[in-house]
Amino acid sequence: MTEAQLAQRAQGIVRIFNEAGVLVAADVHVATRVCSLGGETSEEVMLAAALAVRAVRSGSVCLDLRRMRDVSVDNATEDELTSLPWPEPSEIVAALRLSPLVIGGNAGPLRPLRLVDTDDGELLYLDRYFLQEQTIRRVLDERASTWPPADLKAVRTRLDSLFVDENGPTTSPDRQRIAAALATTQWTTVIAGGPGTGKTHTVARILALLSEELGLNARIGLAAPTGKGRSTSARVRT
Structure with a gap:
């Protein structure tokens, strides 16, 4: 972990995960800023938001909350990652269901997180990527409903x-x-x-x-x- 990857003002659980290399400064800054704007104080929600940003940075459109511990970090052993203070997925889901970042709140209409229930468990999206995914899905559904003329x-x-x-x-x-x-x-x-x-x-x-x-x-x-x-x-x- 280099100095540039550390969020100097990070506190609480996100700081621990930042120092462990699971999160980089960008993940922490986005999560803390969004929580500040939305009036969210839950550490579980802040960690989930930071991990959702990390997921996008790593090439996924969402965070599978059941598998949020399935991370790899350079120069960190599996035991070191396992020993981090991971909240239980059920605790994070419960906090998200009450979070103004998901359901809206007094701070305004800002709802940057999207919690999606699936048959296999809950997925957490940054709202922008959820909307983009739904747009692509709609276009593909429309294209699948007709066929090009062909001899x-x-x-x-x-x-x-x-x-x-x-x-x-x-x-x-x-x-x-x-x-x-x-x-x-x-x-x-x-x-x-x-x-x-x-x-x-x-x-x-x-x-x-x-x-x-x-x-x-x-x-x-x-x-x-x-x-x-x-x-x-x-x-x-x-």
């Missing part, structure tokens, strides 16, 4: 030309061909698989299918989060 006979012919088994006919399903067929006949498709399973090969043929189907109306955008991903995108384009 299925023509699609089958193009699939036959693009997916040729060099080893001859086989009884095993060609999952790459199936993925390409689905991508051509629905608005949204997710292609997933481990290294070497042919994702790039499949995407290139999907683009070929769509280009033939749409012609000059085809609009293709490629985005990648890493340098390796950009290299893969370049191979797809060629």
Whole structure:
């Protein structure tokens, strides 16, 4: 933990977690400021808010309160992390259900936290990310309710030309061909698989299918989060 990662004015339980490296200064500052603006004094709520910020910083849109102890910290052992004064999830949930940061309060309409009940337990969102997730969900639901116009006979012919088994006919399903067929006949498709399973090969043929189907109306955008991903995108384009 460097000096820059320590919140100098942190107090109470968030300071302990900050000094242990579970929280960084940004997590603590956001949580303490939000609690101050909302008139929240509960340490359980402040810790939950800081952990929710940490979750977003770590790549998740929410904090699974059942698994909030599942954290890893550089230079900290599992025993050291386990020995921290973790509140019970039920205590945090009870505090959140009464918190003005969740239900609103006299300090104003500020409700930056969203507690969501699921069949598997409670999730805590920063409200902005909950709204963004719901927007994406709504768009995907709308896209799933209709299908693009497609000449299925023509699609089958193009699939036959693009997916040729060099080893001859086989009884095993060609999952790459199936993925390409689905991508051509629905608005949204997710292609997933481990290294070497042919994702790039499949995407290139999907683009070929769509280009033939749409012609000059085809609009293709490629985005990648890493340098390796950009290299893969370049191979797809060629």
